[in-house]
Amino acid sequence: MQHQKLATIEDVAALAGVSIATVSRAINEPTKVADETRRKVTEAIARTGYTTNAMARSLRMRRSNMILILAPDVGDPNFSNILVGLETEASKRGYGVLIGNTQNDPARETDYLRFISSNQADGLILFTGHLPYGFGQDGTEGRLPPMVAVNEPVPNAEVPFVGVDNFEGARIATEHLISQGHRRIAFVGRSSAREVNRLREEGYRRALAGAGIAIDPRMIIDGDGTTESGRAAAELMFVRDALPTAFFCVNDATALGVIISLNARHYDLPRQFSIMGFDDISFSSFVTPSLTTMKQPRHRIGEAAMELLLALLAGEKPREQQVLLRAELIVRNSVTRVG
Amino acid sequence: MQHQKLATIEDVAALAGVSIATVSRAINEPTKVADETRRKVTEAIARTGYTTNAMARSLRMRRSNMILILAPDVGDPNFSNILVGLETEASKRGYGVLIGNTQNDPARETDYLRFISSNQADGLILFTGHLPYGFGQDGTEGRLPPMVAVNEPVPNAEVPFVGVDNFEGARIATEHLISQGHRRIAFVGRSSAREVNRLREEGYRRALAGAGIAIDPRMIIDGDGTTESGRAAAELMFVRDALPTAFFCVNDATALGVIISLNARHYDLPRQFSIMGFDDISFSSFVTPSLTTMKQPRHRIGEAAMELLLALLAGEKPREQQVLLRAELIVRNSVTRVG
């Protein structure tokens, strides 16, 4: 390009009057070179404006110091906040992050593997909940790079997972509703296909059982986690004519749907119904009534995941197969005392 | 690492019984090699599972096929949706995207330059609104890589800009309010420091002027674009006792603040006040009343920016210094007819 030719290690060596090997050592293992020599090299580097060519370095070292992040939807706000944590930690350790938006398209997933197989990335962070399509096929078998799953665990695979403790979080959320006097508590968002939903339902059940409250199957409504599914679920409850005093929703998006439905029916919230969410996404504090919810420590999840991946990369064995971080109860206005 | 040794071009050449030069050509300029030879090479590649080593390739070609994206806040939802467009277009053209979260920290900005100076990235997308701190200093002067600014133009620099047409969008928004019978229209979010705010205010003024409505300086309120600033602005109007019938807010976050303030004062929206936003961020459709706003074509902005950068990279001269995309009026419930 228009780049004028950059200084190479040879230019530095010439200017400092030493060999390129010495320059390399002065940069990477400063203790192994004499003080005086190091001084000369340092000065020569400053004078030439030398920066080491990452490509040559990666070629030689067989590692790129890059991490590939594979996510089904980069636009998802839940993703982007974790990304901040991932990026922060990576950058701190001298790694760069490469991002791949798969849209759940197998072709794109496969396509991104070239970054791995061509040595452009040393490790992999998976938001997809499954191994990239194309792994474990033909010759690539067994050449899986170090990787860590975030957000969504990878079933049937030895991939360490970092995420929020959904079971425990859901239990705490439900217990909060119980502590406010609620006995008829709906769970909105049952889905056997989604591990996250399953775990949150488990936590809900555990809390009810712990309080000696019998579980009413009519209080458990299917849902896929979208706002629309929350709206539909609330409507369904009116049809069934089995009304709770509180809705525990599998996530904030679902809770929003429930609120929209109840507002449309002109109920006075939270006086007539309490709503509890999970995730604490950005608009949860702005909706009316503002949403009481469980906050995911997204930044820390990102940091922890990257930390784990870099440890793996350094050859350490993971001590645990999963790292679960605690969700935090955020009390706002959508839950109120009853009875 | 645990990676077993990968096949190199030499393995392929040996298996196909040709030289490595021929293999390289078969891959990169297939027409330049005989049909029969190409067939043999293709088969050998399949058999060995060969993928070309990107590092060696980049080293030799002096280009990495990577784009660095520098953003002050990767968690910002406005950013992440543009990112999807950037990524889509890049990926389609065989480029990868590297992301750098600067948090407006000069040290981090400088740090990310190593990706450029070490040849790890060929071009730069800037969300920061200014050249990275450290550019144009000392020796690096004049070694600016191809770059494109997005979201926020870079003042006093020859950096092509891709973004929404703020002036025109604000004009359309204000005209919409006028078409609904509004005459007393406030502008919330004046800021001389922010180019975006300045342009939107310009559009607002033009629309009023076009309709022959005199501008009342009490109707123009300062604000930095945050939700809190919107709330404060609305409160200020009550103090001043100079009330409009409609608020045109510099962005949706500000509009949200205005809505929160009006709701808290128990006004019936939109009957008593109309509110118009700008941006169409995710929760705008969920707030009550749902927000009438101007939608930024974020995906297309991303695509257009990447397209432009890749053209620059290919040596083309940009035809225009800026590419402005039209915002689209999204009519929801927060604006109603008056008078």
Next chain:
DNA sequence: TGTGATGATGTAAAGGTTTTCATGATTGAT
């Protein structure tokens, strides 16, 4: 048949590092 052009392939250099191994110098111990 001879000549020049065209086409397919191979040889080798270049790209910029890191690192092994060798070399000499210096130090410390005997």
Next chain:
DNA sequence: ATCAATCATGAAAACCTTTACATCATCACA
């Protein structure tokens, strides 16, 4: 004074490509 150990440095190989240049065969045309 001798020998071994340590230390600082340099020469050169290796990492894996792409590509300029050379070679050789083939073909068309005179």
